[in-house]
Amino acid sequence: MKLKIKKGVPLIDQHDKNFMYGGKFGGNFIPETLKKPIDDLTKLFSKLRKDKKFLKERDYHFKNYIGAPTPFIKLENLTDHLGGAQIYAKVVSEANGGAHKIYNATVHCLIAKKAGKKFIVGDTGAGYAGKMLSMAAKKFGLKCKIFMGSKDIKRQRPNVEAMKKNGAEIVPVTTGSQTLVDAVSECMRYWVANCDTTHMCVGSTVGPNIFVKICAWSTAQISRELMIQVKEEFGKVPKKMKLLNCVGGGSSAMGFWNEFMDTDAQFIGIEAGGPKNSKLHAAPLTNGSKIGILHGSAQYVIQDNEGQIGRTESISAGLDYPGISSLHCFLKDSKRAKYTSASDEEALNAYKLVSKFENISPSLEPSHAFAEAIKLAPKLKSSDVIIVNSCGDSLKDKDIIKQKLGSYTR
Amino acid sequence: MKSKISTAFDICKKEKRPALITYTVAGDNTKDNSLKILNKISKHADILECGFPHNTPIADGGQIQGSAYRALKNGTKLKDVFHIVKKFKKKNPSKPLVLMGYFNLIYQCGENNFLKNCKKSGVDGLIIVDLPYPENKDFANKCKKKSITFIQLLSPTTSKERMKKIIKDSHEMLYYISMLSTTGGKLKVSPKKILENYNKIKRINPKKNLVIGFGITDKTISSLKSANGLVVGSMLCKIIANSLKMRQNPVTNLDKVVYNLKNKIL
Secondary structure (H helix, E strand, C coil): CCCCCCCCCCHHHCECCCCEECCCEECCCCCHHHHHHHHHHHHHHHHHCCCHHHHHHHHHHHHHHHHCCCCEEECHHHHHHHCCCEEEEECHHHCCCCECHHHHHHHHHHHHHHCCCCEEEEEECCCHHHHHHHHHHHHHCCEEEEEEEHHHHHHCHHHHHHHHHCCCEEEEECCCCCCHHHHHHHHHHHHHHHCCCEEEECCCCCCCHHHHHHHHHHHCHHHHHHHHHHHHHHCCCCCCEEEEEECCCCHHHHHHHHHHCCCCCEEEEEEEEECCCCCCCECCCCCCCCEEEECCEEEECCECCCCCECCCCCCCHHHCCCCCCHHHHHHHHCCCEEEEEEEHHHHHHHHHHHHHHCCCCECHHHHHHHHHHHHHHHHCCCCCEEEEECCEEHHHHHHHHHHHHCCCCC | CCCHHHHHHHHHHHCCCCEEEEEEECCCCCHHHHHHHHHHHCCCCCEEEEECCCCCCCCCCHHHHHHHHHHHHCCCCHHHHHHHHHHHHHHCCCCCEEEEECHHHHHHHCHHHHHHHHHHHCCCEEEECCCCCCCCHHHHHHHHHCCCEECEEECCCCCHHHHHHHHHCCCCEEEEECCCCCCCCCCCCCHHHHHHHHHHHHHHCCCCEEEEECCCCCCCHHHHCCCCEEEECHHHHHHHHHHHHCCCCHHHHHHHHHHHHHHHHC
């Protein structure tokens, strides 16, 4: 059966009564205890997203707290160097805190306030989701707890320090691979035990359906801004325009593409290929993983024949996740978006090239998308447009970059 | 024909005591030992819950995670789980055994294939932690057709209206989660409050066998005696972990512990 995306309907709402996209992705595979909190949150969110006062409040904070719009710039030097397509970047890393995770974090804090919750918990991989949640929690007066894999705590030190500064409690997760997948599990377990007093923020477009929805709805701000900026630059949406975005859980890509869903814009998602020759890639869409259930949602997921979730390895903690948003699975199977992967080495080289030629310094996650842009651009004509979502700032990766490339300047 | 699960509850009711239900993980700490454990403790327990291990269990606390980890580390696969059940049932044909686990393993195995294997090995019931009502209706019906009891879960967050629907569609056994917690949490609600909730559920349909689980140990079990059944899981997993740490035999240690648990509810 070929899946089809409906026009004129927000992608997040194209699910059936069981909250499944295309009849096979997403849903709510959750313990009974979470049924009610998730139902409550679903009802509250569907009310709030129609509430003009709430939307006004959201827009106020997006503008004055996060900083909207983030810049849209042409990468002149990179374009000249590579030849071929015109390369642009949406510099989402200019948002308050340095990455797109601030949109979801802010919206979750606003919702938690409306729900009368005083505590908020969240998971984090690269530390951005955690850092932003701790920032927003501080701003909105919520007590915050962040679950983070011990391996990630070591490799994303700057973000850990930021979270501590914001007064969040960091709970190290020492089970399994000690990365994002275990942090999400542990955070969900905590919510199972504390859902009466605590709001949970899932850091990406993964988890039970309502979290996919809230996150994609929040990051959609990126493409709302971009639509205006693209029309200003080109007069209309160019015929041959490619929107390149890295995908781990898939939250920045969903936000980057959302408003362009019904246009001719091509979507390319870049997964983490891991170290060259590694089999522990975090690229379930590129490498044809089977559908399975992870963190309450049916999705393409790296797993063995029995259904045990597989380990992944990537230089970028933010992409180091065995699953992928149900929305991206839906986009893949309906052929609306294409997915490929970039290796650790390709991402590092892309980081090097972009930061050398341009006045931006993408983190290792968007460096995966830049790697694809570098591959593609020379093969295209100057009438083609490539826009990369530079969704994170490299500062958090300074230790890794120093170790791999010998130095880090910023 | 009456199911073995119903028969077990009937016997307990006659003896005016709750059914003792144990939970251990297949393959913990070895495949052989987990079978030995089932054989030993079945002398004291009325229904045996046997976990099939998953490496991303979102509703389990540290002890059960540890058991699943040990089982997976020694290579326990689904076929081993069925093998263990089959061997157990051969020796104890009338003792009801319930498999418990997460849906992804069933999804990968294929629902029909999984149920065929359950039937072949003699599984009496299933508890699937992350397949809630009403999404589980189709699967529960498939179970019913194979005379396998699908055990629905109820929790303190389940609304009364929802409870009525779940109970209406339920089979002969239901599982009430005592408190908001993952498995193995400290009992943070008073037994009195738990029994109050328990009685509310019982009133909806007194005929259903309702068991209580989560946070039950040798310290708390006797205070909940008036329920139809009581599940002890994490405490047993902890005994295995501790036995290994102290280089003692987990099989004999568990046998003693379950014997003691039984004495507390007589």
